[in-house]
Amino acid sequence: MTPAIDVHDLTRRFGTFTAVDAISFHVDDGEVFGFLGANGAGKTTAIKMLIGLLSPTSGRASVAGFDVLTQAEEVRRRIGYMSQRFSLYDDLTVRENIALYGGIYGLTDAEIRERGNALIDELKLGGAADELVSALPLGWKQKLAFSVAMLHQPAVVFLDEPTGGVDPITRRQFWEMIYAAAARGTTVFVTTHYLDEAEYCDRVSIMVDGRIAAMGTPVELKSEFGVRTLDELFVRLARPEVASGPLPGVRAEG
C-alpha cells in the first residue's frame, strides 16, 4: 500500500539557489508527522510543492497515492490545508465560511449542515455560529480554521504553523483536535516552531539548508544524538555554531 506522502529526491531551485535539495521521506497513513526546520531551511518551499502551489525542479512526490505533478486535481480533492495566515473570511459568519468550503469541496447541502452542526457543537461555538468570524478570539479562529480544513474529511492535512500566537491552553486543545483527526485516519503533516509540540508527533524530521538532517520518532532522535530534548537537538543541527559554544538555554527563534 502506498504511504500517505511519498517523496523521492524532491528538489526546487530558484535560479542558482537550491531551496530544497533532493529530499526523500515518507509519511504513513494516520501518522502525525512533524516537519521542523529553522526559518529559511526550505520547509515552506517543500510544502508548496506537496500541495501543488509550486512545481518541483526535479524528483517526484505523491500525496494520498497521486502524483503531485501529473495528478494535481486528484491530490487537491484529498488534502486539507491550513496556512500560516488566517484563511477564513472575516466578513462572513461561521456558518457561511463552512458553507463556502463545504461547497468548494463538493459536499452535499445535507453533509454541510450535519458536519457544520457537529463542528459547531464540538468547538462550543453554538452562540457564535451566525456571528462574523472577525468577532471571534484568535484561539477560536485557529480551531475553526482547522475544523474547516477538515470538513471534507481529507486523507492528508497540511498544517503550516497552526498554533502561532495562540495561548498554551488553546495549543493543548488544538493538539487534542490533531490527535482526534489522526485517530479518524487522517494523516497530519504539521510544521511548528514550538519544540514541545514536536514531542507530540509520531515522527519528526528536521530540515537544515534544504536537506533533511535528522528524521525519526522523538525518542529515537534524542537517544541517537544523545540530547535530552528536541529543542537541544534542533539548536545543534540548525545553529551548530551556537550549540558548540557555552550558551545553554538558547532557543531557536521562530
Added chain:
Amino acid sequence: MARRASPLTAFVTKELRHILRDRQTLTILLLLPLAMVVLFGFALRNDVNDIRIAFVDPAPDYATLALRARFAGNGRFNPVATAATTSAIEPLFRRGKADVAVVFESGFAGHLAAGLPANILIISDASDPNTGSRMQAYAGAVIASWQAELHAARGGVQIVTRTRMRFNPTLESVNLFVPGLIALVLTLVTALMTAISLSREKERGTLEILLVSPLRPWQIIVGKVLPYLALAFANVITALLAAWLVFDVPFRGSITLLLIASALYALVGLALGVFIAASTSSQRAAMLGALVGTMLPSTLLSGMIFPIASLPGWLQPVTYVIPARWFIIIARGIMLKGVGLNDLWAPILALLVMLAALMLVAIRSFKPRLA
C-alpha cells in the same frame, strides 16, 4: 440524489455575501451613476441657463414685442429690464444684474416689412469668455428661429445679427457627457472593484487556500467577475434612467444593443481588473494601478471630455488601446444618432479583440502553479 451546490455556486455565493455585507461600498457603488450624471449634468455642463436678459428697445413695435415675448417664453432667458437707450442698461452690466442685452434699432418692424435689413446687436457679459460666447449663441438661436418662422410665413425677412450657431444645435452638452459617464462608472465598478477584491484575497492569503482547493482558476475568475457584472448592469440602467428623467437625454437607438455593448465593455474592465490584481502585490498598489491605469485614460483619453482630434498628434494613437474610447463611440452612436450594428461593428470588434487578449493574459496570470 442529494442536493449539492457546485463549487462555482458556493464561490459566487461567497462573493455576493462580501459585496452585500459591505453596505457602505455597495451604497456608494449603486448611487455613483446617479451622483455622476447629476453632477456632470448640472454642475459641470458647459450649458448656461437662467440668462438674465435686458432689452434696448427705443421704439417698441409689433416685431420687437413679439421677439421679446419669444425670449421671455424660452426657458433659458429671464428678462430683467427694458430700456430706451444702451447707456441705460450699462449700470446693469457693471453691477452684474444682466448677462445679455439685445439691442433693437428703431424702426425695426418697418425695416422688416419693407424687406430691408433689420439690425439687432447682442451684447453679452464676456467676463467668462466661454459663457459669454455661449450666451450669444443662445440669443442668436432664439432670433434665428423667430426669423425663420417669419420668413416662412411671408418671405423677404432679413434680420442681421452677429452670432452664429455652432455644432450641437440643441446646445445640450449633457447629451454628450452621458455616454462617457456610463463608461466611467463601468470602469470604476469593474476594473477597480475586481482588482481590489482579488488583491485582497492575495494579501490576506485566502487566495492560496482557494488555489489549493479543487476550484479551477477559471472558476475563481468567473466567480469574482459575475457579481460585479450584475452590479455594472444596475449601474448602466440607473445612469440611463437618470439621464432620461432629469435631463431628457434622448435615446434614439436600440437599448438591447447598448446593453450588449455595455456587457462587453464591462467584461473588458473586469479582465483588466484581474490582470491588475495579478500583477500587483498589495491592495493599495492594485487600487492605484486601477486608478491610474484605467480611470485616468478613460476620462482624459477617451474623447469623453476632450475630443480626440484636439489631442497632440503623438498621443492620438495611444487612444486606440483605451477601451473607453470605443465604448463612447458606440454609446453616442446608439443614444444620440440612433445607429445600429451596421455602423458600429468596428468599435465593437475593437472591444472584442481587447477582451480576448485580456482574458488570455488574466487566466494565464492566475495559474495555480506559481512558477
